[in-house]
Amino acid sequence: MAVSGGASKGGNRGPRRGGKRRPKVCFYCVDKIDHVDYKDVERLRKYVSERGKIMPRRVTGNCAKHQRQLTIAIKRARFMALLPYALD
Incomplete structure (x- = not known):
């Protein structure tokens, strides 16, 4: 049975970029910080997207323990009005 009028499967999808990726590290483990402080707003802003969403572990590179904290x-910080819930 032939497929008509569609894109072919497994075709050339364009150039892929090769090379090694830099391993992601947890900045809290590197700086030897045991507890994440909700009052440290400048550090927390790095882990919130421009839409106000918390970035996942695979993006930030945090370990599971520090990502939960x-x-x-x-x-x-959002509840205490130090960080906004959604950015405009």
Whole structure:
């Protein structure tokens, strides 16, 4: 059975960029910070997108422990009006 009028599967999808990626590291582990502080707004802003969403671990490179603490700290900072819920 032939497929008609559609894009071919497995075709050339364009050039791919090769090379090694730099391993992501948890900045809290590197700086030896045990607890994420909700009052440290400048550091928390790095982990919030321009739409106000908390960035996932695969983007930030945080370890699981600090990502959980970071999520709680961002939510506390939002509740205390240190960070906005949504940016305009």
